[in-house]
Amino acid sequence: MTFGTLLGIWIAATLTIAIFSFLYRDNPLYKFAEHLYVGVSAAYWVVTTAKFTMQDMLVDVFITNWKAYQSTGSSTAFWEAMILIIPTILGIMMLTRWFGPKVNWISRWPIAFTVGLGAGLGITGAIQGFLLPQVQATLLPIWEPGISAAAPISGPQILIIVSNIVLIVGVIGTLIFFYFSRPHTGILGVGSRSGIVFIMIGFGAAFGYTVMARISLLIGRLDFLVNTWIGGTIRFIQDLVR
Amino acid sequence: MIFLIFLALSQMPDANGVAEAEMPVPPRPVDSLKVNDTPNDAGKSLDLAWQLSADTVRIAKYVVLRAESPQGPFTEIVQLMIPTDYYTDQDTLLENKKDYYYRVDVVDTAGLVASSEITGPVRPMAQWFNTARIPILVVTVFYSILVILYIELAKRDTGKMFVRRIAGLDAIDEAVGRSTEMGKPILFTFGIGYLTDIATIAALSILRRIAKRSAEYETRLIVPNYDPVVMAAAQETVKQGFVEAGRPDLYNDSDITFLTSDQFGYAAGVDGIITREKPGTIFLQGIFYAESLILAETGHNIGAIQIAGTVMPEQLPFFVAACDYTLLGEELFAASAYIDRDPQLLGSLKSEDMVKIVTVAIIALVSLVGTVGFILASYVHGWEENIIVKLYQIAVNLFTSA
Numbered sequence: 001m002t003f004g005t006l007l008g009i010w011i012a013a014t015l016t017i018a019i020f021s022f023l024y025r026d027n028p029l030y031k032f033a034e035h036l037y038v039g040v041s042a043a044y045w046v047v048t049t050a051k052f053t054m055q056d057m058l059v060d061v062f063i064t065n066w067k068a069y070q071s072t073g074s075s076t077a078f079w080e081a082m083i084l085i086i087p088t089i090l091g092i093m094m095l096t097r098w099f100g101p102k103v104n105w106i107s108r109w110p111i112a113f114t115v116g117l118g119a120g121l122g123i124t125g126a127i128q129g130f131l132l133p134q135v136q137a138t139l140l141p142i143w144e145p146g147i148s149a150a151a152p153i154s155g156p157q158i159l160i161i162v163s164n165i166v167l168i169v170g171v172i173g174t175l176i177f178f179y180f181s182r183p184h185t186g187i188l189g190v191g192s193r194s195g196i197v198f199i200m201i202g203f204g205a206a207f208g209y210t211v212m213a214r215i216s217l218l219i220g221r222l223d224f225l226v227n228t229w230i231g232g233t234i235r236f237i238q239d240l241v242r
Numbered sequence: 243m244i245f246l247i248f249l250a251l252s253q254m255p256d257a258n259g260v261a262e263a264e265m266p267v268p269p270r271p272v273d274s275l276k277v278n279d280t281p282n283d284a285g286k287s288l289d290l291a292w293q294l295s296a297d298t299v300r301i302a303k304y305v306v307l308r309a310e311s312p313q314g315p316f317t318e319i320v321q322l323m324i325p326t327d328y329y330t331d332q333d334t335l336l337e338n339k340k341d342y343y344y345r346v347d348v349v350d351t352a353g354l355v356a357s358s359e360i361t362g363p364v365r366p367m368a369q370w371f372n373t374a375r376i377p378i379l380v381v382t383v384f385y386s387i388l389v390i391l392y393i394e395l396a397k398r399d400t401g402k403m404f405v406r407r408i409a410g411l412d413a414i415d416e417a418v419g420r421s422t423e424m425g426k427p428i429l430f431t432f433g434i435g436y437l438t439d440i441a442t443i444a445a446l447s448i449l450r451r452i453a454k455r456s457a458e459y460e461t462r463l464i465v466p467n468y469d470p471v472v473m474a475a476a477q478e479t480v481k482q483g484f485v486e487a488g489r490p491d492l493y494n495d496s497d498i499t500f501l502t503s504d505q506f507g508y509a510a511g512v513d514g515i516i517t518r519e520k521p522g523t524i525f526l527q528g529i530f531y532a533e534s535l536i537l538a539e540t541g542h543n544i545g546a547i548q549i550a551g552t553v554m555p556e557q558l559p560f561f562v563a564a565c566d567y568t569l570l571g572e573e574l575f576a577a578s579a580y581i582d583r584d585p586q587l588l589g590s591l592k593s594e595d596m597v598k599i600v601t602v603a604i605i606a607l608v609s610l611v612g613t614v615g616f617i618l619a620s621y622v623h624g625w626e627e628n629i630i631v632k633l634y635q636i637a638v639n640l641f642t643s644a
Contacts, residue, residue, distance in 0.1 A: 041504030141612030
C-alpha cells in the first residue's frame, strides 16, 4: 500500500466517522462533512452536466452532424443537427430567470414544456409499464390446468390455487381502496379494508427487506473502518518497520 | 481361399482411401438463410433466421457477416458460440432504407469454415406505427375519452363530484397552523424526482396550497431542491401561492434553493437544514428513494409534524412508520383534485376511477371465465380443449404490452 492510498483511506474513514457522529447529535464535525459533501457533489454535478450533457450530447453531436451535412449533403445529418436547436433554445429560455421581471416570464415556457412532456409520456408509460402487465398478471383462473378425476388435486396445486385467489382478491381490494368517487361504506368499505390490509402486509415485507439491505450497507461501512482503515494502517506501519 | 484373399484385400487401405480418410472435410453450411426487416422498429434492425448446419455437433461457432454489396467486403457482426438459428442485427451502423447482404459462416472445432449462400438485398425500414402497442393505444383512447367526458361533466357542476376524504390532505392546514403557532418555518421537499415525473407535478399543486396557507399565516416556507428545473417550477409555484394569498411581499427566492443533484448529498443537506432550522412541519411529497427514511427519521427526531406522500412502493413503509400522515400512491395524484376542486382535475380523477371499475370488472370476469373453462376441461370428457379456455387465453393475450 502506498502512502497516497493510505491517505485516501484516512480521509474516507474520517468523513465516515464525521457523518456517523450525527447519530449522537448535530456537531461541527458533521457540519463540515455535510457541507463538504453537498459542495463537492454539486460541483461534480455541474462538471458532469457540462461534459456529458452539454458537450457530448449537444455541442459535439451538433458539430459532427453539421460537418457531415456540409461534406455529404445528408438531410439526416442536417435534421439531426437542427433538432438540437430546440433544447438549446429551451435551455436559454430557462436562463431568463436571472434577468428581472420583464423577461423572466419566458422561463415558464420550458417549464410548461417539461411538465407537459412528463405528463404525456407518463400516461402511455404507466399504461404500458404498469396497468396492462398488472392486469394481465392478475387474469388468473382459480383452478389449475391438469387436475382431473384421474389425477386428483395435489398439495402444490392447492397452493397455486390459494395463491391465485390471494392475488385476485388483493388486487381488487387495493383498487377499491384507491377508488375516490364514493364513500367507503358497505361493500366498498369491505373491499377497501381488505385492500389496506394487503397494502400494509406488502409494506411490512418491503420494510423488512429494505432494512436488511440497509444493515448490509452498514456492515460494509464497518468492514471498511475495521479492515481497510485500521487493518490497512497497521499493515502499512508493519511494512515501514520491516 | 479366394474369399479370404478378397477379404484381406478389402481390409487393406489403398492410397486413395488413406487420402480420403485424412483429408479434412469442412462442415456443412447453414441452410435457408432468411433476412427480414424487424417489425415495429425505427429502421435500425434486421431479423436473421436459418436452419442449423447438419453437422451441428462439430460446429464451434456461427459467424454472422454483413456487407453493403453481394461482392463484399463482408464484415463480421457477431460470433454465436452456441447452436443458434436466429439473430437480430441491431448494429448502430445500420441505416434506414439501405441495402444489406448477409452470410452466415460455420466454423467447426478444427477451424474449418463453411459459408452459407449470400442473402440480400434487404433493407431495414422504419414503421410509423408499432402494431404491438395497439392495446396501449386502445386503453389510451378509452381513457382520454373518459377524461374529456368527465371534465365536461365536472364543468357543469363540480358540487356533484364527490371525492372521498384523504386524511393527509385534511391535515395540511392544521400542520401549517401548528408551525405558525410555534413560530417555526415549514419545510417542503420533492425528494429526488424530476419535473417529468408525474408525482413531482402532483406535488407542485400541494406545494401551491401550502404556500398559500403559509403566506396567509406569515410563516416561512423552505424548499430545498435536488433538480434545478424542479427548483424553478417550485419558485413559480410558491410565488403564485403567495400572490393568491395577497402577500407577494413575503416571497423570498432564497428560501427555494438548489442543494445538489447527488442523492445522499441532498439527503445530508436537507438533514442539516432540518436539524438547524427545526421546522415545525415537514412535507415530503414526490419521488423518494433510499433517502426517504433518512429524511423522515430526522424530521421525527426534531418533533416536526410530518406529512409524506409518494408513489414509490418501496419507500412508503418508511413514511408510514416515521410520519404522522402519508398519502399512499395515487392519493398523491388525487390530492390536487381534492384541494383545488378544479373541473379538469376532478374530471381526471373521476376518469381514473372509472378505469379502476373497468379493470376490476375485467379481472373478475376473465378470471371467472378461465376458472369455469379449466374446471370443465378437468372433469367433462371431450372438453379438454374447450372454447371457454380459448376465450380466456385470447383475453389474457389482449393485455400483452410491448
